[in-house]
Amino acid sequence: MSSAERRGAAPYLLSLPGVSWLILFFAVPLYFMLSFTFYEGTIETGFGYSAEWVQTYTDALSGYRTQIIRSFIYGIIVTSATLLMAYPMTYWIATKGGQRKNLFLLLLLLPFFTPFLIRTISWTFVLADEGIFLGTLKDTGLLSQDFRLLATPTAVIFGLIYNFLPFMALPLYVSLEKLDPALREAAQDLYSDRRETFMRVTLPLSLPGVFAGSLLTFIPVVGDFINAEYLGSPQTSMIGNVVQRLLLVNGDYPTGGALSFLLIVGILIGIFLYARLLGTEELTG
Amino acid sequence: MTDLNDLMMSGGVRRLSRRDLLRRAGVGASALSASALLAACGVSGETEQNQPAGEDKLTTNKKTGELIFANWPAYIDKAGGGSPTLEQFEKSSGIDVSYKEVINDNNSFYATIREPLSNEEPVQWDIIVVTDWLLAKMASFGYLEELDHSLLPNFDRHAGDIYKDPTYDPGNKHSVAWQSGITGIAWNPELTGREITSIEDLFDPAFAGKVGMFTEMRDTMHLVMLGMGIKPQDCTTEDARAAQQKLLKQQEDGIVRKYYGNDYVGPLAQGDLALCISWSGDVVGRTLGENSKIRFTVPEEGGLLFTDAMGIPQNAANPIDAHAMMDFVYQPKVAAQMAAWINYITPVPEARPILKKSSDSYTRQIAASPLVFTTPEMESQLYSYKNLSLDEEQEWNELFNTVLEG
Numbered sequence: 009m010s011s012a013e014r015r016g017a018a019p020y021l022l023s024l025p026g027v028s029w030l031i032l033f034f035a036v037p038l039y040f041m042l043s044f045t046f047y048e049g050t051i052e053t054g055f056g057y058s059a060e061w062v063q064t065y066t067d068a069l070s071g072y073r074t075q076i077i078r079s080f081i082y083g084i085i086v087t088s089a090t091l092l093m094a095y096p097m098t099y100w101i102a103t104k105g106g107q108r109k110n111l112f113l114l115l116l117l118l119p120f121f122t123p124f125l126i127r128t129i130s131w132t133f134v135l136a137d138e139g140i141f142l143g144t145l146k147d148t149g150l151l152s153q154d155f156r157l158l159a160t161p162t163a164v165i166f167g168l169i170y171n172f173l174p175f176m177a178l179p180l181y182v183s184l185e186k187l188d189p190a191l192r193e194a195a196q197d198l199y200s201d202r203r204e205t206f207m208r209v210t211l212p213l214s215l216p217g218v219f220a221g222s223l224l225t226f227i228p229v230v231g232d233f234i235n236a237e238y239l240g241s242p243q244t245s246m247i248g249n250v251v252q253r254l255l256l257v258n259g260d261y262p263t264g265g266a267l268s269f270l271l272i273v274g275i276l277i278g279i280f281l282y283a284r285l286l287g288t289e290e291l292t293g
Numbered sequence: 294m295t296d297l298n299d300l301m302m303s304g305g306v307r308r309l310s311r312r313d314l315l316r317r318a319g320v321g322a323s324a325l326s327a328s329a330l331l332a333a334c335g336v337s338g339e340t341e342q343n344q345p346a347g348e349d350k351l352t353t354n355k356k357t358g359e360l361i362f363a364n365w366p367a368y369i370d371k372a373g374g375g376s377p378t379l380e381q382f383e384k385s386s387g388i389d390v391s392y393k394e395v396i397n398d399n400n401s402f403y404a405t406i407r408e409p410l411s412n413e414e415p416v417q418w419d420i421i422v423v424t425d426w427l428l429a430k431m432a433s434f435g436y437l438e439e440l441d442h443s444l445l446p447n448f449d450r451h452a453g454d455i456y457k458d459p460t461y462d463p464g465n466k467h468s469v470a471w472q473s474g475i476t477g478i479a480w481n482p483e484l485t486g487r488e489i490t491s492i493e494d495l496f497d498p499a500f501a502g503k504v505g506m507f508t509e510m511r512d513t514m515h516l517v518m519l520g521m522g523i524k525p526q527d528c529t530t531e532d533a534r535a536a537q538q539k540l541l542k543q544q545e546d547g548i549v550r551k552y553y554g555n556d557y558v559g560p561l562a563q564g565d566l567a568l569c570i571s572w573s574g575d576v577v578g579r580t581l582g583e584n585s586k587i588r589f590t591v592p593e594e595g596g597l598l599f600t601d602a603m604g605i606p607q608n609a610a611n612p613i614d615a616h617a618m619m620d621f622v623y624q625p626k627v628a629a630q631m632a633a634w635i636n637y638i639t640p641v642p643e644a645r646p647i648l649k650k651s652s653d654s655y656t657r658q659i660a661a662s663p664l665v666f667t668t669p670e671m672e673s674q675l676y677s678y679k680n681l682s683l684d685e686e687q688e689w690n691e692l693f694n695t696v697l698e699g
Contacts, residue, residue, distance in 0.1 A: 051411045138564035159550045242699030
């Protein structure tokens with residue numbers, strides 16, 4: 009093999025571990041999941057090909073419309089909220105953090121040294137109806153006795169925001185941190201006020217970070233089931249809860265698989281529209 | 294097994310086990326196209342069916358010195374970080390027990406083992422404790438080992454009459470009881486502000502957001518139907534539909550907070566719930582009993598009596614050791630020791646005189662409690678689950694799932 013040929017093969021060899029990992033643990037399971045949607049049956053009685061597989065999809069779509077819509081609404085709320093919270097915070101760290109930038113980033117990540125599940129379950133104690141937080145406020149008369157947060161959409165959305173904030177913050181920080189301060193100075197030299205500098209220089213240049221952060225937040229939030237499971241009620245159940253129940257409790261692989269694929273398609277459409285909106289198509293290739 | 298075969302052939306569709314399905318899907322995987330997949334499905338091959346239970350032998354007929362036991366939380370006596378019963382068993386038998394409290398509700402536990410069982414693969418457990426209806430269902434699929442009663446002399450000698458040859462497992466072919474219990478209502482007087490006597494109280498708008506129901510379909514559906522005046526053995530799918538409507542209404546009105554497995558005890562103890570469906574032993578017993586404000590009531594319309602039984606999953610690695618454990622807990626002294634802590638209903642009536650003689654007043658109270666040693670009056674208020682056919686079960690599950698999914 010000549011050295012030129014070797015250089016030509018190098019990118020493929022370098023991507024081999026990652027690509028084979030993806031094929032083995034992403035593409036293959038996805039393929040099995042897809043194949044289940046063409047079947048009907050249960051684990052005990054076995055599965056058989058179903059001529060009505062299209063109906064599996066339409067039934068899944070109509071039967072769980074509420075949960076699908078709810079998941080996307082929660083996804084949009086949580087993504088917007090984390091963006092509004094993370095942007096000023098990371099902007100401040102990136103521009104004013106100085107020597108302590110790394111310390112601030114560490115503080116941002118600190119809660120994530122505890123597992124996701126434990127963080128969420130501990131909220132069920134903090135937010136308990138008669139717990140340290142609500143119980144105290146109720147005793148002082150600031151809240152009515154029947155006020156509660158647990159088992160409401162508010163608790164689920166708060167939990168999601170808390171759990172996914174760093175997924176928004178880190179990409180934002182990266183894109184804001186690498187912004188050359190000279191660009192902002194140049195804008196001011198050209199008589200832009202602060203608002204105009206932000207709108208015409210900082211924000212457009214940070215859009216890749218906004219886009220990446222939104223994806224990293226929106227996609228897992230739409231599929232999340234832990235927050236709705238522990239902080240919510242049946243009236244807040246998301247598509248992830250339905251899929252979890254169908255696959256892990258009822259063993260209904262066909263419907264669970266169909267729902268998973270509808271979710272994937274829905275998210276892809278959502279991302280496409282969002283990329284168009286932000287004008288960052290080049291990022292998605 | 295004929296039923297199962299009929300089922301497999303139903304609708305003219307030849308059924309594949311999940312393993313077949315994966316294998317066949319794998320044939321298509323090289324082409325990754327729908328047509329290749331469909332062609333792969335048409336390939337004929339031997340269908341795998343579960344062995345008829347009778348022809349099956351235990352994995353080994355020797356003691357291995359190990360036992361892996363799956364049970365529900367707070368379902369064995371505890372003292373100082375361990376369990377006296379387990380320690381005595383380990384000492385007297387020389388068997389090392391790994392005891393795990395992994396079961397929160399029947400369906401979600403069953404979901405963790407149904408797939409290997411359907412492929413005739415061993416699961417990690419040597420003993421599992423599941424409720425009567427699930428035990429019967431698993432036995433019908435050939436998922437449980439047949440018990441060797443020559444290894445269970447204490448069971449034959451000391452088990453109460455109703456635990457021998459029960460309807461869910463004729464001849465105790467696949468199981469012996471662990472404990473029985475009553476499904477009723479637990480309530481917190483500080484939050485309800487009045488006595489709870491009726492199933493209708495679970496639907497009272499005054500308790501909006503403070504009512505808990507169960508994820509167990511049979512418990513919730515039967516209790517709701519009892520509230521409607523329908524005894525479990527008489528109820529039809531029409532009644533189940535009416536119960537579903539009632540549950541959906543309860544949810545739309547924001548009365549039900551959530552559906553729970555055994556994890557309802559936390560929210561009940563910390564005051565998130567004012568009242569909820571509950572299993573007797575959790576409230577009578579030390580899980581909540583020490584928190585003396587929580588009460589347990591068998592509603593005036595009636596409660597449910599269930600039995601959780603021990604079975605050995607098909608192809609378990611340590612079946613002889615499992616038999617030893619099953620027999621050990623039927624010694625009256627051991628049963629008494631467990632009953633004093635668990636406070637469900639022990640299957641060993643001879644435990645009662647032992648508890649009565651105890652020097653501890655709490656233990657004597659347990660011996661006198663009709664919720665632990667049921668009296669004829671109490672029994673007249675209790676009903677067993679209806680024996681659902683597979684079709685009925687599926688219909689009821691579908692009805693109930695729409696409730697759970699909100």
